[in-house]
Amino acid sequence: MSRRTIMLVDDEKEIIKLMEIYLQNEGYILLKASDGVEALEILEKHSVDLIIMDVMMPRMDGMEACMKIRETRELPIILLSAKNQDIDKISGLSLGADDYVTKPFNPLELIARVKSHLRRYKQFGRSPNADNTxxxxxxxxxxxxxxxxxxxxxxxxxxxxxxxxxxxxxxxxxxxxxxxxxxxxxxxxxxxxxxxxxxxxxxxxxxxxxxxxxxxxxxxxxxxxxxxxxxx
Structure with a gap:
């Protein structure tokens, strides 16, 4: 089975390092970006199965990047943010995110969410071998x-x-x-x-x-x- 590729988008190096340790232990291939602009550039060059992206970043924040990604791609997007109000979560989901995780977060919970999204995307996403229903x-x-x-x-x-x-x-x-x-x-x-x-x-x-x-x-x-x- 081919390894899944996950892109981490965050300007906090400590957060990137933390997620990197846990995700690499699960066997995922990782790509890293420090803001939305860099994330979009990476998407143009690489195939990505899931994105974990911070909301507050320089140049282009996670909300704007999420909107731009959704114009052309359907891959799962998990937003990270220190904002934990319902209105913030609703805003993120309304812009096309599949999930919203507040900081600080439990890395094991994040891993569980990643697996759930990838499993669900595989089940409901494009599959050339699926029945033509x-x-x-x-x-x-x-x-x-x-x-x-x-x-x-x-x-x-x-x-x-x-x-x-x-x-x-x-x-x-x-x-x-x-x-x-x-x-x-x-x-x-x-x-x-x-x-x-x-x-x-x-x-x-x-x-x-x-x-x-x-x-x-x-x-x-x-x-x-x-x-x-x-x-x-």
Whole structure:
């Protein structure tokens, strides 16, 4: 099995060294950058499977870099920040990050999150050997094999998490999924975080696939319980 490549983006050398020790022990190939500009330059030259990126950095911070990366790439992004308010986490997730870890962090917890994201990305990401399964709901088309989603023939770019949530509900139409269950199924770990994480991903997903996110056509809210996609 090929080794996964992780890019570490942080201007604090001590943080880089700490993550480097733990990630190398797990057998990952590491690339390092000190700010968003350098990270984008590395992405143009190297194949990267996951990014761990600090929010506060010179030249280009993690938030701006995350937005630019999401314009062309779907790989998992974990943001690091000393800011631990919900609004900061929501902002990061809204810009396309898959996870948000506050400093100081437990290196073993970060490793667990990295493994979870890589495992989930492999399961829901592009796979040339996957079955060519196509799910169609009115004008919405979801190709499981190519990780491609289209609305009325126009392709919609989703992050791996957004695609995983959509695939989960589209493959189980009529079933109501609570936020706890969505988190457990998609993040592949016990539900311990704020429900804001799931809510932000649902909101971003609706903004991309719904003609009118305020009156959802595909992802319906079942008040007090969760979300579902109705059967045909």
């Amino acid at each position: 196509l799910i169609e709901i009115d004008d919405l088309s979801i190709n499981i094999a190519t990780h491609k989603v289209t609305i009325d023939g126009e392709e919609v770019k989703l992050t791996p998490r957004e695609f995983a949530i959509l695939q989960l509900m589209a493959s189980n139409r009529g079933i109501v999924f609570s936020m706890d269950r969505i988190y457990q199924e998609v993040w592949n770990e016990p539900f311990m975080e704020s429900r804001n994480t799931v809510m932000v991903h649902i909101r971003k997903l609706r903004e991309k696939i719904e003609p009118d996110p305020r009156a959802p056509r595909y992802i319906k809210t079942v008040w007090g319980i969760g979300y579902k996609i109705d059967p045909d």
